[in-house]
Amino acid sequence: MSDLVRILPLLMQGAAVTLLLLACSLAVGFVLGIPIGVLHVFGPGPVRWGLRGFDLVMRGFPAIVLLFLIYFGLGGIQGVHLSSLQAAVLALGLRSAAYQGQLVRGTIGMVEQGQLEAARALGMSLPTALRSVVLPQALRHALPSLGNEYSIVLKDTALAFTVGVLEMMSRAQFLAMSTRKITLVYIAVAVIYWGLTQAGLLGFHAIERGVRVPGMGTGDNP
Amino acid sequence: MSDWLALVPKLLDGWVMTLRLLGVAIPLGLVVGVAVALARIYGPFPLRAIAAVYQSVLRGIPLIVQLFVLYYVLPRANLLLSPFIAATVGFGLCSGAYHSEYIRSAISSIPRGQMDAARALGMSRSQAVRTVILPQAFRRAVPGCGNELVYLVKYSSLAYLVTLVDLTGAGRLAASASFRFFETFLVVGLIYLLMVACVEAALHVLQRRWKRSGVGVGA
Numbered sequence: 001m002s003d004l005v006r007i008l009p010l011l012m013q014g015a016a017v018t019l020l021l022l023a024c025s026l027a028v029g030f031v032l033g034i035p036i037g038v039l040h041v042f043g044p045g046p047v048r049w050g051l052r053g054f055d056l057v058m059r060g061f062p063a064i065v066l067l068f069l070i071y072f073g074l075g076g077i078q079g080v081h082l083s084s085l086q087a088a089v090l091a092l093g094l095r096s097a098a099y100q101g102q103l104v105r106g107t108i109g110m111v112e113q114g115q116l117e118a119a120r121a122l123g124m125s126l127p128t129a130l131r132s133v134v135l136p137q138a139l140r141h142a143l144p145s146l147g148n149e150y151s152i153v154l155k156d157t158a159l160a161f162t163v164g165v166l167e168m169m170s171r172a173q174f175l176a177m178s179t180r181k182i183t184l185v186y187i188a189v190a191v192i193y194w195g196l197t198q199a200g201l202l203g204f205h206a207i208e209r210g211v212r213v214p215g216m217g218t219g220d221n222p
Numbered sequence: 223m224s225d226w227l228a229l230v231p232k233l234l235d236g237w238v239m240t241l242r243l244l245g246v247a248i249p250l251g252l253v254v255g256v257a258v259a260l261a262r263i264y265g266p267f268p269l270r271a272i273a274a275v276y277q278s279v280l281r282g283i284p285l286i287v288q289l290f291v292l293y294y295v296l297p298r299a300n301l302l303l304s305p306f307i308a309a310t311v312g313f314g315l316c317s318g319a320y321h322s323e324y325i326r327s328a329i330s331s332i333p334r335g336q337m338d339a340a341r342a343l344g345m346s347r348s349q350a351v352r353t354v355i356l357p358q359a360f361r362r363a364v365p366g367c368g369n370e371l372v373y374l375v376k377y378s379s380l381a382y383l384v385t386l387v388d389l390t391g392a393g394r395l396a397a398s399a400s401f402r403f404f405e406t407f408l409v410v411g412l413i414y415l416l417m418v419a420c421v422e423a424a425l426h427v428l429q430r431r432w433k434r435s436g437v438g439v440g441a
Binding site: 060063065068072076157159187190193194 | 278279281282283284285286287288290291294295298376377378379380382383390393394397401403404407408410411414415418419
């Protein structure tokens with residue numbers, strides 16, 4: 001018990017960095033994912049082709065290879081200065097952007113074609129119609145999968161220690177070596193990650209309930 | 223370009239190691255996945271609960287933590303696993319948890335009437351599951367399980383963190399020796415991409431060959 005009291009504060013400091021990394025990566029993924037999803041559907045040919053290439057790399061390379069590619073590869077180029085945390089946010093954020101872009105693209109397809117046509121017929125421009133008619137519906141459809149994306153990115157942050165980010169796993173490794181309480185440390189880490197996953201999923205369920213619109217969603221739409 | 227191709231031989235041994243890991247982990251994951259799914263649907267209460275906890279825990283904890291537990295914590299309980307065994311067991315158990323969720327939802331999507339009809343024809347429960355339910359459920363689970371296989375190919379790169387020199391490990395060594403990090407990891411990534419493409423092509427073939435008129439494959 002006293003061992004646990006000794007290791008928990010350090011693990012919690014790590015957990016704070018883990019959450020920071022998670023929040024930044026998800027935010028980068030969300031902010032870039034929406035335009036990427038829209039451009040997948042409505043972009044001109046060359047842009048769509050470019051996105052296909054981006055997608056292939058971001059979704060086809062292992063997370064750890066992306067981390068190395070950006071931290072050691074990009075960071076090694078003359079004049080580029082990337083801290084561990086910046087490199088990790090860039091790698092996990094761009095990767096999440098590719099996945100979230102695919103999500104948005106898929107859920108735009110779930111919104112009936114007639115919705116866009118009706119909005120255009122009312123005189124809305126394409127961007128306005130997307131912003132005020134299509135995306136509000138598409139993003140609600142995407143919410144359950146975004147909850148999944150949260151838990152995937154959370155688990156991927158545990159790889160950031162390989163490029164030197166001082167998140168929970170790196171604290172755990174340090175504690176495991178310095179205190180020799182290997183079992184206790186890794187069980188504690190496992191419990192914390194599990195708790196964060198469950199808490200996040202509950203949070204996303206709450207958001208889903210909060211933004212629910214009567215008459216739209218489960219059952220009525222394809 | 224020729225420099226890039228010169229990298230490939232240096233990565234070859236690591237690539238072979240990755241393929242060996244996947245050769246063990248993929249079948250193991252599928253077997254675990256089917257077993258856990260069956261336990262969750264048809265098992266008696268305690269087994270159902272254990273299967274549900276298994277799914278929640280293995281899907282809620284990063285794979286790297288699971289590997290560290292297998293490789294660093296188990297020796298404390300006098301259970302020493304070689305890096306290869308720790309990695310393949312870790313991949314198989316974790317992948318199985320994800321497979322089981324896809325297979326479980328595929329089984330639950332089979333109309334109840336199928337089981338009732340099979341029982342009415344005089345089949346035992348296990349016979350009905352084996353010859354009526356599972357063949358249909360597997361077909362419906364292909365897209366989900368296929369996704370999981372693609373993830374497993376990529377996450378096999380974590381074997382490098384339990385000291386195995388797999389494709390990622392070989393890339394790390396080659397990059398540190400030549401100081402050409404960007405090119406090396408790009409080539410490593412492209413090899414993973416190639417493996418992912420192969421898995422996707424194989425799944426396409428499987429889906430076509432498993433197609434039966436009237437049974438939705440990937441519907």
